[in-house]
Amino acid sequence: MTLEARGIVVDVDGSTRILHGIDVVVPGTGLTALVGPNGSGKSTLLRQLSGVERPTHGTVLLDGADLHALGRRERARRIAVVEQEAASELALTCLEVAMLGRMPHQGLLGATSREDRVVATEALRRAGADAWAERSFASLSGGERQRVRLAAALAQQPRILVLDEPTNHLDVRASLETIALLRTLADDGVTVVAALHDLTLAGWADHVALLADGRLAASGPVAEVLTAERIASVYDVRAHVGPDPLTGRLAVTVALP
Numbered sequence: 577m578t579l580e581a582r583g584i585v586v587d588v589d590g591s592t593r594i595l596h597g598i599d600v601v602v603p604g605t606g607l608t609a610l611v612g613p614n615g616s617g618k619s620t621l622l623r624q625l626s627g628v629e630r631p632t633h634g635t636v637l638l639d640g641a642d643l644h645a646l647g648r649r650e651r652a653r654r655i656a657v658v659e660q661e662a663a664s665e666l667a668l669t670c671l672e673v674a675m676l677g678r679m680p681h682q683g684l685l686g687a688t689s690r691e692d693r694v695v696a697t698e699a700l701r702r703a704g705a706d707a708w709a710e711r712s713f714a715s716l717s718g719g720e721r722q723r724v725r726l727a728a729a730l731a732q733q734p735r736i737l738v739l740d741e742p743t744n745h746l747d748v749r750a751s752l753e754t755i756a757l758l759r760t761l762a763d764d765g766v767t768v769v770a771a772l773h774d775l776t777l778a779g780w781a782d783h784v785a786l787l788a789d790g791r792l793a794a795s796g797p798v799a800e801v802l803t804a805e806r807i808a809s810v811y812d813v814r815a816h817v818g819p820d821p822l823t824g825r826l827a828v829t830v831a832l833p
């Protein structure tokens with residue numbers, strides 16, 4: 577499913593404008609990385625694209641139709657969101673957190689079925705979190721929690737997966753496993769959009785949208801957007817973009833000016 581932001585403006589406290597009219601398309605196929613410096617508006621834009629918040633002006637279209645015309649439950653059957661910390665998860669076991677992802681698919685009484693349990697268990701396995709199924713979520717490390725949150729989103733079986741810094745807290749191997757999983761999901765037909773800080777990880781994406789100061793600086797195929805010149809100018813660094821000697825993939829290295 578294609579997500580499209582049209583003229584998205586977000587004002588906070590009545591007067592502070594943090595997004596200044598963003599037009600961007602998240603293509604229905606592939607993995608899209610949302611990158612940009614701290615405070616450039618990535619989390620804010622993701623909250624508009626996932627429908628968690630309504631923009632001050634502008635619209636978000638899901639396959640060409642207004643996202644907010646869908647009820648919350650209908651939206652949750654299509655779009656899963658992995659955000660940063662949520663206090664509501666702390667009293668649950670990891671399997672129970674993964675089961676939260678089944679809620680949009682359950683009846684109004686919220687009864688869980690055997691299938692819900694199977695799907696949630698498989699989601700924990702795919703996210704590399706099955707070893708902690710019966711552990712309390714609160715007892716996990718930051719990186720372990722990040723995997724369980726991803727499992728809850730997978731258990732939702734969404735058509736679109738929106739993630740805010742999914743590799744936050746993760747070590748180098750776990751980061752690669754996560755981005756490889758997102759690639760697999762995208763290759764299987766899920767529309768995946770993720771805010772990422774690591775530009776080399778963003779190089780795994782098909783499409784990149786680059787934000788700077790609440791505006792879209794560039795968007796398009798990864799090799800066209802992540803150029804050394806553009807990275808240098810947006811992040812105020814010296815930048816080098818080239819094939820990684822180990823993997824052959826696009827790698828970005830930076831240095832202070």
Ligand SMILES: Nc1ncnc2c1ncn2[C@@H]1O[C@H](COP(=O)(O)OP(=O)(O)OP(=O)(O)O)[C@@H](O)[C@H]1O
Pocket residue numbers: 588589592594612613614615616617618619620621
């Ligand atoms: N309620 C608010 N009042 C004032 N400013 C806000 C408010 N919410 C967000 N902002 C500002 O809006 C800007 C964009 O924030 P956002 O969290 O979307 O950025 P980001 O690109 O996700 O940043 P980071 O990479 O640091 O996570 C920031 O400068 C932030 O301080």
